[in-house]
Amino acid sequence: MTNYDITVIGGGNAALCAAITAAEAGARVLILETAPKPYRGGNSRHTRNFRCAHDGPLGPLVESYGENEYLDDLLKVTAGNTDEKLARLAIRSSEECLPWMEAHGVRFQPSLSGTLSLARTNAFFMGGGKSLVNAYYRTADALGVDVLYEAHVTHLELSGDRIARIDYTHQGDDHSIEPTAVIVASGGFQADTDWLARAWGPAAKNFLIRGTPYNRGVVLADLLDQGIDSVGDPTQCHAVAIDGRAPKFDGGIVTRLDCVPFSIVVNKQAERFYDEGEDVWPKRYAIWGRLVAAQPDQVAYVIIDSKSLDLFMPSVFPPLKADTIENLAGMLGLPLAKLCETLDAFNSACGDTSAFHPTELDGVTTTGIAPAKTNWARPINTPPFYGYSLRTGVTFTYLGLKVDETAQCFNATGPIRNLWAAGETMAGSILGQGYLAGFGMTIGTVFGRIAGREAAAYAN
Ligand SMILES: Cc1cc2nc3c(=O)[nH]c(=O)nc-3n(C[C@H](O)[C@H](O)[C@H](O)COP(=O)(O)OP(=O)(O)OC[C@H]3O[C@@H](n4cnc5c(N)ncnc54)[C@H](O)[C@@H]3O)c2cc1C
Numbered sequence: 001m002t003n004y005d006i007t008v009i010g011g012g013n014a015a016l017c018a019a020i021t022a023a024e025a026g027a028r029v030l031i032l033e034t035a036p037k038p039y040r041g042g043n044s045r046h047t048r049n050f051r052c053a054h055d056g057p058l059g060p061l062v063e064s065y066g067e068n069e070y071l072d073d074l075l076k077v078t079a080g081n082t083d084e085k086l087a088r089l090a091i092r093s094s095e096e097c098l099p100w101m102e103a104h105g106v107r108f109q110p111s112l113s114g115t116l117s118l119a120r121t122n123a124f125f126m127g128g129g130k131s132l133v134n135a136y137y138r139t140a141d142a143l144g145v146d147v148l149y150e151a152h153v154t155h156l157e158l159s160g161d162r163i164a165r166i167d168y169t170h171q172g173d174d175h176s177i178e179p180t181a182v183i184v185a186s187g188g189f190q191a192d193t194d195w196l197a198r199a200w201g202p203a204a205k206n207f208l209i210r211g212t213p214y215n216r217g218v219v220l221a222d223l224l225d226q227g228i229d230s231v232g233d234p235t236q237c238h239a240v241a242i243d244g245r246a247p248k249f250d251g252g253i254v255t256r257l258d259c260v261p262f263s264i265v266v267n268k269q270a271e272r273f274y275d276e277g278e279d280v281w282p283k284r285y286a287i288w289g290r291l292v293a294a295q296p297d298q299v300a301y302v303i304i305d306s307k308s309l310d311l312f313m314p315s316v317f318p319p320l321k322a323d324t325i326e327n328l329a330g331m332l333g334l335p336l337a338k339l340c341e342t343l344d345a346f347n348s349a350c351g352d353t354s355a356f357h358p359t360e361l362d363g364v365t366t367t368g369i370a371p372a373k374t375n376w377a378r379p380i381n382t383p384p385f386y387g388y389s390l391r392t393g394v395t396f397t398y399l400g401l402k403v404d405e406t407a408q409c410f411n412a413t414g415p416i417r418n419l420w421a422a423g424e425t426m427a428g429s430i431l432g433q434g435y436l437a438g439f440g441m442t443i444g445t446v447f448g449r450i451a452g453r454e455a456a457a458y459a460n
Helices: 013-024 042-046 067-078 084-103 128-142 193-200 202-206 218-225 285-293 325-332 336-349 423-429 439-459
Strands: 006-009 029-032 049-051 122-124 146-148 151-159 162-170 173-177 181-184 237-243 264-266 299-305 320-322 385-397 408-411 414-421
Touching (some): 006 439, 013 128, 013 439, 029 151, 042 439, 049 084, 049 439, 067 084, 128 146, 181 218, 193 385, 264 336, 285 299, 320 325, 423 439
Parallel strands (some): 006 029
Antiparallel strands (some): 162 173, 237 385, 299 385, 408 414
């Protein structure tokens, strides 16, 4: 095998940004990607946008989005659980990422308007994450980066202050290489549901994993076992409520459901458990992942009537439809008497609905029931009726490798001289809890480029 300067573990956004940067600095780079080629690209192939600071209009982004405003947005969701120095570095560097991405093959959509209102803050990839990943693979190939698919890294041998050996399997055979420099970009551990269950309890076995089945945290666990510094809490992850019929892995963005604000949501005992109308859905759909996780069997059911069917983005799988609540209860497997009781109580608690406004907090609320529904509370009484099941969909976990501003990893005695980390696997260094839409790709792009630059400088 060629003598490589840098071995990159993983084949998603962070890995590719690192590999391209290192190759442009003259390094010979090998990517070890555990997925087969058609499934390369990890969670990155599911993405749609990245969050980008800018002083004035930039590419598809309108107006401006300064460092301090971006940081404030981050601090609101992490409740201050953020390494400010690293966060500022990611935010400040995001501005130069956009032209870099374009120069390396990524194309952006014209700015979006509408309910998401992200035209100022988030740049959307033309063709989504899959075409971003494909563009980067083409660029890497042109730069002479070698990629080995179905190359599953099992162990990095730490010897003193450096990684002396990488063990991996390829098509059933065991291999080892003695690397000069190593960049770990192999994501979180969310696809290992045993590990999730150790952190969360047995409920985690019922979670769905929105992204790749290949991010099982094998390299992360191996490095943590050898005393590499970690960061983050194993119970913290990004989780949302998604269509309960989504596949166990890789359902992606299309499995989200936007109907909750116009519904009642009940658990399998047909009881409501939270205010469905607390806020607009983009601000609430992440908390519903945890709410559903706390229900029996980690499942919930959304019920709407014909008045609401056209008020939200259509679902990828059509809802269950019935002319009567009796039939819908049967289709959803809900106890009929209790569902009728819950629905009657809800409908009776609805008042004047003349101010109903589907895209604003309209204050159309229930009175006299707990939990209240504080916006968009209209009786569910106009057949046909529609139902969906809801489950918790995990996006990615936050426990990771601790890095500094140069993306370097450490243990108790100091830096590991030839080990850097980028992307989801170190995102916990910045993001202690909560999530800001588009920040995952920002972290991966910024720290991937830093890791590539630093590893190349070391190897040279
Ligand atoms: C449905 C969905 C939508 C999302 N939308 C967005 C969005 O719009 N914007 C945003 O910023 N973020 C989004 N995210 C989060 C985003 O995907 C991640 O933050 C980002 O992709 C992380 O990039 P990464 O390179 O670190 O990891 P990944 O892209 O997941 O890459 C990890 C790679 O490591 C490989 N790997 C794992 N283990 C091994 C091993 N042992 N040996 C070799 N290779 C290994 C995997 O196969 C994979 O190629 C979304 C996530 C999901 C699931």
